[in-house]
Amino acid sequence: xxxxxxxxxxxxxxxxxxxxILIVLSIFLxxxxxxxxxxxxxxxxxxxxxxxxxVSFKEELFGLLPLLTGSILVTVLATAIMIPFGVLGAVxxxxxxxxxxxxxxKPFIEILTAIPSVVxxxxxxxxxxxxxxxxxxxxxxxxxxxxxxxxxxxxIPTVISISEDAIRSVPKSYKEASLALGAKRLQTxxxxxxxxxxxxxxxxxxxxxxxxxxxxxxxxMVTGNAAKITFNPMSSVRTMTATIAxxxxxxxxxxxxxxxLFWVGIILLLITFGLNVIAQKVLKRYRTVE
Amino acid sequence: MVINNPKVxxxxxxxxxxxxxxxxxxxxxxxxxxxxxxxxxxxxGKSTFLRMFNRLNDIITGTHHKGRVLxxxxxxxxxxxxxxxLRKKVGMVFQKSNPFPKSVFExxxxxxxxxxxxxxxxxxxxxxxxxxxxxxxxxxxDRLSSNALGLSGGQQQRLCIARALAxxxxxxxxxxxxxxxxxxxxxRIEDLIGELRKNYTIVIVTHNMQQAARVSDxxxxxxxxxxxxxxxxxxxxTNPGNQQTEDYITGRFG
Amino acid sequence: MENQIKDRIILWLIRLFFYFIVAIVGYIIFDIVxxxxxxxxxxxxxxxxxxxxxxxxxxxxxxxxxxxxxxxxIVALPLGMASAIYLSxxxxxxxxxxxxxxxxxxxxxxxxxxxxxxxxGLFVIFFGFGASILSGSLTLSFMILxxxxxxxxxxxxxxxMSLREGSLALGASKWQTxYKNVLPNALPGMLTGAILGIGRAAGExxxxxxxxxxxxxxxxPGSIFDQVMALPYHLYVLATQHPEAEKVxxxxxxxxxxxxxxxxxxxxxxxxxxxxxxxxxxx
Numbered sequence: 114x115x116x117x118x119x120x121x122x123x124x125x126x127x128x129x130x131x132x133x134i135l136i137v138l139s140i141f142l143x144x145x146x147x148x149x150x151x152x153x154x155x156x157x158x159x160x161x162x163x164x165x166x167x168v169s170f171k172e173e174l175f176g177l178l179p180l181l182t183g184s185i186l187v188t189v190l191a192t193a194i195m196i197p198f199g200v201l202g203a204v205x206x207x208x209x210x211x212x213x214x215x216x217x218x219k220p221f222i223e224i225l226t227a228i229p230s231v232v233x234x235x236x237x238x239x240x241x242x243x244x245x246x247x248x249x250x251x252x253x254x255x256x257x258x259x260x261x262x263x264x265x266x267x268x269i270p271t272v273i274s275i276s277e278d279a280i281r282s283v284p285k286s287y288k289e290a291s292l293a294l295g296a297k298r299l300q301t302x303x304x305x306x307x308x309x310x311x312x313x314x315x316x317x318x319x320x321x322x323x324x325x326x327x328x329x330x331x332x333x334m335v336t337g338n339a340a341k342i343t344f345n346p347m348s349s350v351r352t353m354t355a356t357i358a359x360x361x362x363x364x365x366x367x368x369x370x371x372x373x374l375f376w377v378g379i380i381l382l383l384i385t386f387g388l389n390v391i392a393q394k395v396l397k398r399y400r401t402v403e
Numbered sequence: 404m405v406i407n408n409p410k411v412x413x414x415x416x417x418x419x420x421x422x423x424x425x426x427x428x429x430x431x432x433x434x435x436x437x438x439x440x441x442x443x444x445x446x447x448g449k450s451t452f453l454r455m456f457n458r459l460n461d462i463i464t465g466t467h468h469k470g471r472v473l474x475x476x477x478x479x480x481x482x483x484x485x486x487x488x489l490r491k492k493v494g495m496v497f498q499k500s501n502p503f504p505k506s507v508f509e510x511x512x513x514x515x516x517x518x519x520x521x522x523x524x525x526x527x528x529x530x531x532x533x534x535x536x537x538x539x540x541x542x543x544x545d546r547l548s549s550n551a552l553g554l555s556g557g558q559q560q561r562l563c564i565a566r567a568l569a570x571x572x573x574x575x576x577x578x579x580x581x582x583x584x585x586x587x588x589x590x591r592i593e594d595l596i597g598e599l600r601k602n603y604t605i606v607i608v609t610h611n612m613q614q615a616a617r618v619s620d621x622x623x624x625x626x627x628x629x630x631x632x633x634x635x636x637x638x639x640x641t642n643p644g645n646q647q648t649e650d651y652i653t654g655r656f657g
Numbered sequence: 658m659e660n661q662i663k664d665r666i667i668l669w670l671i672r673l674f675f676y677f678i679v680a681i682v683g684y685i686i687f688d689i690v691x692x693x694x695x696x697x698x699x700x701x702x703x704x705x706x707x708x709x710x711x712x713x714x715x716x717x718x719x720x721x722x723x724x725x726x727x728x729x730x731i732v733a734l735p736l737g738m739a740s741a742i743y744l745s746x747x748x749x750x751x752x753x754x755x756x757x758x759x760x761x762x763x764x765x766x767x768x769x770x771x772x773x774x775x776x777x778g779l780f781v782i783f784f785g786f787g788a789s790i791l792s793g794s795l796t797l798s799f800m801i802l803x804x805x806x807x808x809x810x811x812x813x814x815x816x817x818m819s820l821r822e823g824s825l826a827l828g829a830s831k832w833q834t835x836y837k838n839v840l841p842n843a844l845p846g847m848l849t850g851a852i853l854g855i856g857r858a859a860g861e862x863x864x865x866x867x868x869x870x871x872x873x874x875x876x877x878p879g880s881i882f883d884q885v886m887a888l889p890y891h892l893y894v895l896a897t898q899h900p901e902a903e904k905v906x907x908x909x910x911x912x913x914x915x916x917x918x919x920x921x922x923x924x925x926x927x928x929x930x931x932x933x934x935x936x937x938x939x940x
Contacts, residue, residue, distance in 0.1 A: 118832070119830055119831060119832050122832050123747060123832075125739065126739050126740075126742055126743035126747060127743060127747075129735075129736050129739030129740045129743060130739070130740040130743040130744060130748070130757050131757070132736055132740070132802075133740060133757055133760040133761050133764060133802065133803075133806070134756055134757060134760040136760070136764060136799050136802070137760045137763050137764060139775070139779060140767065140771070140772075140775045143775055143778035143779045143783065144771070144774060144775060144778065146778065147774075147778045147782075197674065198674055198677070198678055201671050201674040201675065202674065202675050202678060204671060205671050205672060205674070205675040206675070209668065209671065209672070210675075218675075218679055220928070221679060221682060221683075222678060222679060222682055224682060224686070224921065224924070225682055227856055227857075227860075227920050227921065227923075227924045228685070228860070228917060228920065229859075229860025229861070229862070229889050229916055229917075229920060230860070230861075230862065230863075231860070231862045231889040231890075231892050231893050231916070232689065232860070232889075232892070232913050232916055232917055233685070234893075234896075235892055235893075235896050235909060235913050236685050236688060236689065236913075238896055238897070239896075239906065239909070240688060266678075266681060269678060297660070297664055298664070299664050299667055299668065320766075323766050326768070327766070327767070327768025327769065327770070327771070328768070328769075329768065329769060329770040329862070329863040330862045330863060330889075330893065333893075333897075334893070334896065334897055354768060354770045354863070357770050357773070357774060357867075358770055358773075358863055358866055358867075361773075361774070361777070361866075361867050362866070362867070366782070374774075375774060375778075378770070378771050378774040381768050381770070381771055382767065382768070382771050385766050385767065385768055385771075386763055386766065386767075388766070389762060389763060389765075389766035390759075390763075393762055457826055459822060459825065459826060462821070462822070462825065464749050464750070486828075486830075487828045487829075487830060488828070489828075490825065490826055490827065490828035490829075491827075491828035494826065494827070495822075495826035497819060497822065497823065497826075499819060501817070501819035501820060501822070501823040502823075503820060503823065503824070503838055504820075504842060513824070513827060513829075513837070513838075514827040514828065514829075517824075517827065517828060517829045517830075517833055517837070518828060563823070566823075566827065567826070567827065570827055570828055
C-alpha cells in the first residue's frame with residue numbers, strides 16, 4: 114500500500130525533473146521547425162550575405178553578416194570594458210575590502226543584476242547616449258559603444274561574483290607561502306592568487322560574455338539599429354537579438370523573413386549554449402581539483 | 404560462549420563503500436534484553452556495523468554488502484522486508500543528538516504519528532510514557548510546546564532516546580550516545596541504559612572503555628573492519644583471549 | 658621605499674575601479690528615483706492611460722504584469738520545487754541526473770529573446786493560444802525555472818543529514834521524511850528563490866514582446882486568452898515608439914521608477930527572508 118504511494122511520488126518527481134530536459138529539447142525543436150523551410154527555399158546560402166534588407170519591393174536580402182558583426186562588435190567592446198572592472202572588482206572584494214565595506218558594497222553592486230534590462234536601456238537612452246554624443250561630437254549617441262558600456266555594466270556583477278568565488282577558493286597556504294617569502298601583498302595577489310584562480314576567472318568572463326550576447330532590450334534601445342558591417346565603435350549597429358525583437362512583431366507568419374529570424378535565434382542559441390557548456394566544464398574541472 | 408536464540412545475528416557479513424571494504428566476515432549473535440557494547444578505535448567499522456541492523460546504510464549511495472543479517476531469525480536484507488516495520492522494531496540513537504527543529508511534544512510524537520496514531524489523548528499518553536522512560540519528563544513537562552533545540556545537550560540526547568522509545572522498539576541501537584556530552588549528562592545516560600536493559604535489547608557503540616565496562620553485559624572488539632573478539636564484558640575486561648584486545652583495552656593503542 | 662609608494666598607487670587604482678562601478682549603480686538608481694518621483698502619484702498608479710500613454714496612469718500595465726508573474730510562478734514553483742526535491746533527495750549520480758543538470762544550466766543561459774521565439778513557436782502558434790496571458794506566463798515560467806530549481810536545491814541540501822537519518826530510523830518512509838522533516842526546514846530558502854524568480858519575471862521584456870504584450874490597451878483583460886499591457890514593455894514603447902517620446906519623458910521615468918521599486922522590493926524581501934531564517938535556524 115505505502116510502497117505504491119512512494120513509487121508514484123518518486124515517478125512524479127522524476128517527471129518534473131525531466132521537464133527541464135524536455136524544454137531544452139523543444140526549444141531546439143520548435144526553433145528548428147519554424148526555421149527549417151528556409152533551408153529549401155531560398156536556401157541557407159541566402160544567410161551568408163553582407164546585406165540584411167528583409168523588407169523590399171525589389172529583392173529581399175537576408176545576409177546575416179551585418180547582424181553577426183554587430184553582435185561581435187558590441188560583445189568585444191563590452192568584454193574589453195568588463196574584464197578590467199570585473200576582475201579588479203573581484204580582487205578588491207575578495208582581498209582588499211574589509212568587513213562592513215564588503216558587506217554593504219557587494220550586495221549593492223548585485224542590485225544591478227536585479228534591475229530590469231529595459232530600465233538600464235532607458236537610462237542609456239536618456240542619460241548615457243547624450244553624454245557619448247557630446248564627448249565624441251557625434252550626430253547621434255546611439256552607438257555600439259553606448260550599448261557596450263551598458264552591457265558591460267550589466268555583466269560586471271556576474272563576473273565579480275564568480276571570480277570572487279574563484280579567488281577565495283585559492284588555498285590559504287599559497288598566500289601564506291608567498292607572504293612568508295617576503296612578497297608584498299600586491300605581488301602576492303597578482304603573481305600567486307590571480308594566476309591560481311585564473312580558470313575560474315575565465316569561466317566567469319565567459320558567462321559574462323554569454324549574458325552580453327544574449328541581452329536584447331539594451332542594444333535594441335541604444336545601439337541605433339543600423340544593419341551595416343562596421344568595426345567602428347562610434348557607429349550605429351544592429352545586433353542579432355535586437356533584430357529579432359524589432360522585426361518579429363511586424364513580420365508575416367511563414368514568410369522568408371519570419372523564418373530567417375528563427376535562424377538568427379538558432380545561431381544565438383548555439384553560441385550561448387556553447388559558451389555555457391565550456392564555462393561549466395572549466396568551472397567543474399576547477400572545482401574538482403580543489 | 405554459546406548464545407541461544409539471538410535477537411540479532413550476522414553471518415559472514417562483508418560491507419563495502421564503493422571499492423573500499425569496511426567490514427570483513429563479521430559473524431555475531433547478540434542476545435535478547437542484554438546490553439552489547441561494540442568497541443574499537445575510530446574507523447574500525449563499529450558504527451557501520453551498527454547501521455546494518457536498521458538498514459540505515461542503504462541511504463548512502465555506492466554501498467553494498469555480502470552475507471546475512473537476521474533479526475528474530477529473519478533475513479532483513481530481503482526485497483519483501485518492510486523497512487517501516489523493521490525500523491519500528493529497531494530504534495536508533497545517534498552520536499550527535501539530532502532533535503527535529505520542532506517542539507518537544509512533536510519530536511516524541513513524530514514516530515507514532517508516522518505510524519498512524521491520530522487521537523491526541525493517545526499521543527499525549529505515549530509522549531508522557533516515553534519521556535518518563537527516558538528520565539526527562541520532570542524536566543520538560545512544563546515546556547512540551549517549546550522548541551527542542553532550546554534544551555541542553557544532555558536533555559536533547561535523552562529526548563532522542565524518548566523519541567526512539569515512542570515507537571515501541573524491541574531493539575535500541577546507540578551510536579556513541581554520550582560522546583558529545585559532559586560527564587554529568589553522560590552518567591545520566593548510563594543510568595538510563597541500566598534501566599532500559601530490562602525491556603530492550605541494546606547495542607551500543609562506544610570508544611570509552613570504562614563506559615563499555617560499566618553498562619554492558621557483552622562486548623565485541625572491532626579492529627580494521629574485523630571483529631577480533633566477542634565475549635561477556637567481564638571476561639573481555641579481565642581475561643581477554645586475544646593479544647590485540649588486551650592491548651587495546653589496556654590502552655596500548657587506539 | 659619607492660616600491661611602497663608604487664604599491665599604494667596601484668592599490669588606490671584598484672579601489673578607484675571598484676568605486677567607479679559603485680558610483681554608476683548609485684547614479685542609475687538616483688537618476689530614476691529623482692526624476693520618477695515627481696510623476697509618481699495615486700492617479701498614475703491607479704489610472705488608465707490616455708492619448709496612447711502620454712497622459713493618465715499605468716494601471717493596466719501593473720495589472721498585466723501581476724497576471725503574467727502570477728501565472729509564471731504557479732507553473733514554475735511546483736515544477737521547480739519537485740525537480741529540486743528529486744535532485745537533492747532521490748537522484749543518484751548517473752546519466753539521467755547529469756542530463757537534467759546540463760538541461761538546467763542550458764536553460765539558465767538561453768537568451769531571453771530566444772525564449773520569446775520559443776514561446777511564439779510553441780504556445781502562440783503550435784498550441785494556438787495566440788498572443789495571450791497564457792502564452793506569456795508559460796514562456797516566463799520556463800525562463801525562471803532554473804532560478805527556482807537551483808535555489809530550492811541549495812536550501813534542501815542545507816538541511817542536515819542527521820534530520821533525515823533521525824526520521825528514517827523511526828520508521829518513516831522516504832517521502833514522509835522529506836515531507837514532514839526536510840521540506841519544512843527548506844521552505845524559507847525555497848521561497849527566497851521563488852521571490853527572486855518573481856522579480857526576474859516582472860522585469861523581463863523580450864519574452865513577452867513576442868508572446869503577449871499589447872502596445873496600447875487601456876482596459877483590463879477579460880480572460881487568460883487576452884493580450885495585456887505590461888510594465889517593462891510599456892516603458893519600452895513610451896521610450897522608443899511613442900511619436901512624442903521627448904514630451905512623455907516624465908511618464909517614462911514614472912514607469913521606470915515603478916518597475917525599479919517593484920524588483921527592488923522583491924529582492925529586498927528575499928534577502929530579509931533569507932537572513933531572518935538563517936538567524937532563526939541554527940544547527
